[in-house]
Every structure is written in structure tokens, then in C-alpha cells.
Amino acid sequence: MPSKIQAAALLGALVSSINAHGHLSSIKVDGTTYTAYDPSFQYQNPVPEVIEWSCPECLDNGFVDPTMYNDVTKIACHKDATAGAKVATVKAGGSIDIQWTTWPDSHVGPVIDYMAKVDDATSATSKELNFFKIDEAGYENGQWAATKLIANNLTWSITVPENIAAGQYVLRHEIIALHSAGQADGAQNYPKCINLEVTGSGTENPTGETADKFYTATDPGILVNVYSGDLSSYQIPGPALFDGASSGSGSSSSTAAASSAAAPTATSSVASSPATSAPVATSSAAVENNAVSSSTLVVSATPTTATSVPTETGSSSSGEKEFTLDTFIAWLEEKAGSSSSTKVRRHPRAF
Ligand SMILES: *[C@@H]1O[C@H](CO)[C@@H](O)[C@H](O)[C@H]1NC(C)=O
Ligand SMILES: [Cu+2]
Numbered sequence: 001m002p003s004k005i006q007a008a009a010l011l012g013a014l015v016s017s018i019n020a021h022g023h024l025s026s027i028k029v030d031g032t033t034y035t036a037y038d039p040s041f042q043y044q045n046p047v048p049e050v051i052e053w054s055c056p057e058c059l060d061n062g063f064v065d066p067t068m069y070n071d072v073t074k075i076a077c078h079k080d081a082t083a084g085a086k087v088a089t090v091k092a093g094g095s096i097d098i099q100w101t102t103w104p105d106s107h108v109g110p111v112i113d114y115m116a117k118v119d120d121a122t123s124a125t126s127k128e129l130n131f132f133k134i135d136e137a138g139y140e141n142g143q144w145a146a147t148k149l150i151a152n153n154l155t156w157s158i159t160v161p162e163n164i165a166a167g168q169y170v171l172r173h174e175i176i177a178l179h180s181a182g183q184a185d186g187a188q189n190y191p192k193c194i195n196l197e198v199t200g201s202g203t204e205n206p207t208g209e210t211a212d213k214f215y216t217a218t219d220p221g222i223l224v225n226v227y228s229g230d231l232s233s234y235q236i237p238g239p240a241l242f243d244g245a246s247s248g249s250g251s252s253s254s255t256a257a258a259s260s261a262a263a264p265t266a267t268s269s270v271a272s273s274p275a276t277s278a279p280v281a282t283s284s285a286a287v288e289n290n291a292v293s294s295s296t297l298v299v300s301a302t303p304t305t306a307t308s309v310p311t312e313t314g315s316s317s318s319g320e321k322e323f324t325l326d327t328f329i330a331w332l333e334e335k336a337g338s339s340s341s342t343k344v345r346r347h348p349r350a351f
């Protein structure tokens with residue numbers, strides 16, 4: 001049986017060889033489908049021009065964590081992101097469907113959308129984006145918003161508020177993954193920004209704030225253990241929805257994006273992928289689709305015993321973290337880019 005140190009080294013190898021998270025694949029704006037940004041665009045010449053902001057540092061599909069919450073160049077539109085070269089036109093009251101390439105089931109958490117009015121979206125910088133929140137969804141009807149997104153063909157649907165003034169805006173779409181959020185700085189923010197030109201006769205110019213004002217490391221919706229307690233009282237972090245949000249997509253907290261999302265939810269993603277289970281006390285990992293494909297990793301962990309493993313790619317530090325069994329299994333799952341929606345706690349999956 002490998003020692004903890006050896007296990008950590010093996011897991012480190014997994015971290016560097018598996019791309020667990022997704023990025024946006026496409027953005028449908030009032031019926032027109034636009035290509036999203038792909039971090040590999042930086043290797044193309046010319047670099048494709050898209051409506052989404054660019055993030056060359058996002059090759060690892062990584063995240064922004066609470067240690068970066070007061071750095072607007074990171075938390076606004078992801079790490080050092082710069083404005084997209086194009087702008088998509090949408091009517092006030094129109095719809096936007098944002099599709100991700102993939103999302104790990106273990107990465108439960110809220111989905112939140114903001115907009116910021118700008119003079120010219122193609123030359124805006126993160127420091128000047130004064131965002132107001134247009135929609136939010138946390139844990140509702142026994143389901144996390146991120147889980148709903150996966151079930152809806154990896155798509156989140158937004159209604160542009162009907163009453164906002166015409167002009168250019170930057171839309172900020174964000175998933176916050178909470179699978180490790182029971183530990184300090186364990187939350188993972190995945191913000192994406194998109195350039196819009198809103199048309200119509202709205203008159204509202206909601207007050208916004210820069211993204212470095214949104215969250216703190218100890219907000220109840222950021223530092224939260226999602227493996228115990230009453231999730232129905234989960235508090236979505238960030239500012240309140242702007243006053244006019246309700247006239248757009250409907251915005252009680254049962255909300256907005258959720259109600260305009262097409263697919264029903266509860267069982268679909270479970271049914272679509274066979275659950276595989278592994279013994280609880282020992283997680284056996286045979287990685288199928290990457291560089292370490294023929295290796296088998298056996299890590300022993302027992303309930304309530306903390307196991308020390310490296311932090312994942314995208315984290316701000318390269319130190320080690322203490323994991324409980326639950327968060328450790330979630331961590332293993334995410335390394336594998338799990339697509340099963342099997343409950344993490346009950347069916348740690350072999351991958
Ligand atoms: C899901 O999205 C993919 C990619 O856009 C699309 O080809 C497919 O038809 C969608 N599936 C459903 C059920 O809408
Ligand atoms: Cu992750």
C-alpha cells in the first residue's frame with residue numbers, strides 16, 4: 001500500500017495529466033449561435049475573433065479562488081482576461097443560452113449572471129466593469145444550479161432584463177464550484193465574460209460595482225460545507241439582484257435562468273450515465289483516457305481520516321490541503337473529469 005506521500009505524488013501526476021473542467025463551447029444570442037473562446041486560440045494565427053473575452057492563462061480550464069477575490073483583473077472575467085473583439089446584438093428581454101464543453105458532476109454550486117454597461121465592450125477592461133446581478137440560482141428543489149446546467153445539455157439560459165437601457169454591455173456568467181468549499185479558500189469561481197449590444201427602449205441604468213467587491217472568503221455562500229447541513233438554506237453570494245431583474249426573466253430565487261432553461265431536471269443526467277461504484281474505504285482509479293491510461297492508483301482513505309493531497313491545477317498555491325473522505329472523493333472525481341452524476345458521497349466512482 002502506498003504511503004500518503006507516495007499517493008500524493010501519484011495524484012500530482014494525475015493533476016497534471018487530466019483536464020477536469022470545461023470552458024464555454026457556444027453562446028446563442030437571440031437565436032444566433034456564436035463561437036465561444038477557446039484558450040487554444042492563442043496558438044492560431046490569426047487568433048479567431050469572438051464575443052467572449054480571452055484568457056490565455058485559462059489553458060488548464062482552472063479557476064479563480066478566494067485569495068484572488070480582491071484582484072479585479074482575476075475575479076472579473078477570469079485571470080487577466082481581455083475583451084472579446086466582437087459583440088453580439090440582443091433585444092432587451094431577449095434570450096442568451098450559454099453552453100459549456102463539459103462540467104464535472106462533483107462541482108456543485110450556484111450559477112450567477114451579471115451585466116455591466118460600457119461604452120465599447122471591445123475595448124473595456126475588467127477594472128471599469130460595474131456589474132449588477134441579473135440572475136442567480138443556488139440550491140433549489142433539491143438540486144444545485146450547476147447540476148441543473150449539466151442536465152440541460154450543459155447550457156444555462158438567461159433573459160436579458162427588459163427594462164435596461166440600450167447600449168453595450170459585458171455579461172459575466174459564473175459557476176462557483178463548492179465541492180471543496182468547506183475548507184478556507186476552497187471555493188472555485190469560473191467566470192466568463194461576453195460582449196453584448198442591447199437594443200430596445202429601456203430606461204434603467206442599474207448601479208453596479210466592480211467584481212472585487214462581490215465576494216469575501218468567509219461569505220456563507222463561499223465558505224460552506226456542501227456535504228452536510230441544510231442545503232436549502234444555502235445563501236447565494238454576491239450583491240442583491242438589481243431592482244428591475246424581476247421584470248426580465250423572473251427572479252425570485254427560484255429563478256430566472258432556471259425557469260427559462262428548457263429541460264426538466266431531476267433524473268435525466270442520472271439516467272444518462274451508468275453509475276460505477278467503488279468501495280468506499282478504498283478508491284481505485286484506473287484512468288482511461290489520458291497519459292496515465294494504464295496505471296492503477298490505489299489510495300487508501302477511511303471515513304473521517306483526513307488525507308493530504310496536492311491542491312489542484314488552477315489553485316493559487318502549490319501546497320497541500322487536508323481532505324475529508326467526501327472532499328477527497330470529489331477531488332478524485334474532478335481529476336477524472338467525471339461525467340457521472342452519481343452522488344459523490346454514496347458512489348465514489350472508479351475512473
Ligand atoms: C446538446 O448540445 C449539442 C451541442 O450544441 C447539440 O448538438 C445537441 O443537439 C444538444 N442536445 C439536445 C438534446 O438538445
Ligand atoms: Cu475542479
